[in-house]
Amino acid sequence: MKISDPPPSVESPRHWLMGSAFYIQRDPLKWIPQWMAEYGDLFSIHSPFGGVTVVGSPTLARQVLVERYPKYLEKGRSYALLRILMGNGLVTSSGEFWRGQRKMTQPAFHRRRLDAIFRMMVACTDHAVDRLAAGEDGRDLAPVFSRLTLEIISRAMFSTDGDEGADRVGEHIATLNEGALRMLRQPWRFLLPRKIPTPFTAQEVAARRDLDAIVHRIIARRREKPDEHDDLLAMFLSACDEETGRGMSDAQLRDEVMTMYVAGHETTANAMCWLLHLVARHPEIQARLHEEVDAAGDALEQGQLNAYPLVRAVIDESLRFYPTIWSIGRRCVEADELGGYRIPTGMPMLVPIFQFHRDPRWWDRPELFRPDRFLEGKPCPDGVYMPFGAGPRICIGNQFALQELVIMTVGFLRRLKVAPLEEFPVEPAPLITLRPKHGMRLRWSART
Numbered sequence: 001m002k003i004s005d006p007p008p009s010v011e012s013p014r015h016w017l018m019g020s021a022f023y024i025q026r027d028p029l030k031w032i033p034q035w036m037a038e039y040g041d042l043f044s045i046h047s048p049f050g051g052v053t054v055v056g057s058p059t060l061a062r063q064v065l066v067e068r069y070p071k072y073l074e075k076g077r078s079y080a081l082l083r084i085l086m087g088n089g090l091v092t093s094s095g096e097f098w099r100g101q102r103k104m105t106q107p108a109f110h111r112r113r114l115d116a117i118f119r120m121m122v123a124c125t126d127h128a129v130d131r132l133a134a135g136e137d138g139r140d141l142a143p144v145f146s147r148l149t150l151e152i153i154s155r156a157m158f159s160t161d162g163d164e165g166a167d168r169v170g171e172h173i174a175t176l177n178e179g180a181l182r183m184l185r186q187p188w189r190f191l192l193p194r195k196i197p198t199p200f201t202a203q204e205v206a207a208r209r210d211l212d213a214i215v216h217r218i219i220a221r222r223r224e225k226p227d228e229h230d231d232l233l234a235m236f237l238s239a240c241d242e243e244t245g246r247g248m249s250d251a252q253l254r255d256e257v258m259t260m261y262v263a264g265h266e267t268t269a270n271a272m273c274w275l276l277h278l279v280a281r282h283p284e285i286q287a288r289l290h291e292e293v294d295a296a297g298d299a300l301e302q303g304q305l306n307a308y309p310l311v312r313a314v315i316d317e318s319l320r321f322y323p324t325i326w327s328i329g330r331r332c333v334e335a336d337e338l339g340g341y342r343i344p345t346g347m348p349m350l351v352p353i354f355q356f357h358r359d360p361r362w363w364d365r366p367e368l369f370r371p372d373r374f375l376e377g378k379p380c381p382d383g384v385y386m387p388f389g390a391g392p393r394i395c396i397g398n399q400f401a402l403q404e405l406v407i408m409t410v411g412f413l414r415r416l417k418v419a420p421l422e423e424f425p426v427e428p429a430p431l432i433t434l435r436p437k438h439g440m441r442l443r444w445s446a447r448t
């Protein structure tokens with residue numbers, strides 16, 4: 001092998017039109033481990049429409065995401081879809097523009113800010129559990145948690161804004177999210193010339209128009225009275241670039257609001273579905289969780305999150321088992337040498353987080369759901385476990401998400417117990433997030 005060689009290319013199976021990329025598109029959770037066993041930790045998958053290089057070892061992933069991050073600055077092609085939803089916000093932007101936005105938005109996720117929204121998260125969760133407890137057993141929990149996490153991000157963003165449209169923001173985001181997923185299942189659409197209009201339905205177009213109008217109206221009103229609120233939007237409005245002294249334009253603000261909505265709700269909702277699915281299938285863990293929740297007392301208070309070590313370990317282990325962001329995409333912007341191979345400029349790269357989390361080279365019995373591994377000390381070598389990514393672009397909302405997940409888990413398990421609905425198929429669908437393909441139906445009942 002010479003360093004001038006590109007990574008080995010997957011030879012089979014090959015689709016007549018899309019090459020091997022067809023298979024990674026359809027079932028990456030199956031094919032990536034198989035190809036890694038055959039080709040090693042770095043290999044390319046080709047298609048007539050452009051390939052992708054899979055970075056299958058955490059050491060190489062660290063080089064891409066952290067150490068040589070400027071060489072892999074751009075986001076991959078899959079982010080084009082997110083751009084339709086989020087515009088040029090923190091998730092989709094790159095380079096200096098991203099750096100400036102990250103600096104301006106970071107303070108909104110400071111510990112003090114999370115303390116300020118603690119009670120709101122508890123109240124929203126209690127309402128959702130009330131509704132659930134009064135409803136029919138065996139319902140799909142995916143929409144229940146999607147609605148709850150949307151409500152939480154809405155209130156964190158706009159607090160009680162009083163805009164008659166603020167309540168519709170969540171609904172519109174859900175409509176557009178479904179539209180984006182529909183398009184993701186038809187990737188050939190991205191090959192059409194740009195002049196062919198994006199195939200949104202009339203309902204999605206209307207949702208988008210109303211959403212933009214609501215967000216712009218709220219921003220305009222806030223600019224007139226900037227000191228009246230204490231929420232994420234207020235933080236974004238008061239943020240300014242250290243070097244230029246300028247704040248965000250209305251268009252930037254709109255994009256960051258949309259970004260937080262989209263990035264901040266489905267990830268956490270899916271994580272909660274997977275967690276309850278795993279807990280339902282492990283009654284002995286559920287019994288210990290109930291004990292811990294009961295022992296911590298009635299009210300879930302701020303600053304009390306450390307009273308739930310098992311809850312936290314179950315969250316960590318669920319995010320290992322089902323990382324809701326299952327992979328990270330980048331594009332090489334300056335030719336590099338990685339793992340002894342040449343990576344040309346322009347090459348899309350894929351970091352398969354789910355594979356790192358299930359690889360027996362780094363975990364003891366990774367096929368087992370065993371939260372105790374996180375209580376017993378270091379469960380894996382550094383850099384292997386990365387549900388929130390790594391490097392400068394690590395999830396800005398990770399502490400927000402962890403606080404929310406503890407509150408939702410405690411709020412749910414304090415009142416309810418769960419059991420599997422045996423005949424219901426549970427299958428992960430790796431789209432933008434790792435969702436339960438058929439939803440998540442479980443049995444639940446009130447605890448006496």
Ligand code: HEM
Nearest residue numbers: 090091263264267268271325387388389393395396397401
């Ligand atoms: C369990 C829940 C969550 C998971 C697993 C998760 C995971 C991730 C991952 C892996 C990334 C890195 C993507 C990359 O490097 O390309 C990321 C980025 C991001 N996440 Fe999260 N996330 C979660 C919740 C949240 C929440 C609650 C928010 C906001 C309230 C949020 C906002 C963001 C944003 C804005 C970025 C882009 C950061 C940047 O590029 O500077 N996420 N998330």
